Amino acid sequence: MGLFSSKPPQAQAVQRAGIDLKCDHCAHDLFFQGEAQLHSQVATLFGLEGWEPNATYYACERCGRLHWFRSPESA
Numbered sequence: 001m002g003l004f005s006s007k008p009p010q011a012q013a014v015q016r017a018g019i020d021l022k023c024d025h026c027a028h029d030l031f032f033q034g035e036a037q038l039h040s041q042v043a044t045l046f047g048l049e050g051w052e053p054n055a056t057y058y059a060c061e062r063c064g065r066l067h068w069f070r071s072p073e074s075a
């Protein structure tokens with residue numbers, strides 16, 4: 001039992017809104033997922049005030065391009 005019980009991050013296929021996510025730079029389809037909490041100033045900057053300031057990002061395994069989504073997914 002260590003501090004980190006989960007497996008090391010592994011790139012995986014991602015679906016948002018029922019559509020397979022594909023890197024918009026290199027067209028790769030495996031991503032590392034992460035979560036971020038936006039500061040309210042940042043949320044305001046993006047016109048997201050009033051939304052839960054949580055975001056999920058998917059980093060392309062191949063080129064590192066970040067694809068941001070608000071979380072949880074609003075489908």
Ligand SMILES: [Zn+2]
Pocket residue numbers: 023024025026027028060061062063064065
């Ligand atoms: Zn890519």
